[in-house]
Amino acid sequence: MPEEDLVELKFRLYDGTDIGPIRYSSTSTVAMVKERIISEWPKDKKIMPKVINDLKLISAGKILDDSKTVAQCKPSFSEVSGVITIHVVVQPSSAKAKSEKKIDDTSKKTVCSSCSIL
Template identity: 50%
Template sequence: MSGEEEPIELKFRVYDGTDIGHNHYAASTTIATFKEMLVAEWPRDKEVIPKVANDMKLIYAGKVLENNNTLAESRIVFGELPPGGVTIIHVVVQPSVSKEMPKKNMCPCTCTIM
């Protein structure tokens, strides 16, 4: 081995089937880095837009990828793709709910159950 890692070609597929972030990346890149990149590059014409990296989950082969893991640690398959093949990671956007939202009472009156 030469000690130099081969870049991995990735696409990130969003909820409506479009792809973003199509490029070559180092196997040592962390999932958290990808999330930050995706927030910055997210198309502004989409209905749902993540505001922060924690608003997203990256999914590969049915598994949610952990922020502190690298592509290599996440066992992203590369090198075995057919010519012209690209690895796709799915992006799920789940905006975080504000903890400061006031609770609404379901019943405006005080009820007594007897």
């Protein structure tokens, strides 16, 4: 594989620690990258992703789409030479369900039934 087809990525976790740098082919999808992150995830962390949907990868302020390749995401970090740092946000499925339930509960509580117009 030619050297220019490889992109070196490092992943910054929520606590400031890093995974990598790891070299990826420019044809690798973001979903494939997420699978590798999960397999390399430090075992001593309290928060651990179980599936790729538990992870969000952020580069240059944009969330990377699972179906896109590294080459398609490259414009967001095209001016960078060397190792590219991507931020990793973990939100396990159970936490998503709880936060969605809270949103639903708050919308029900905001109904005002005691107002009267004089």
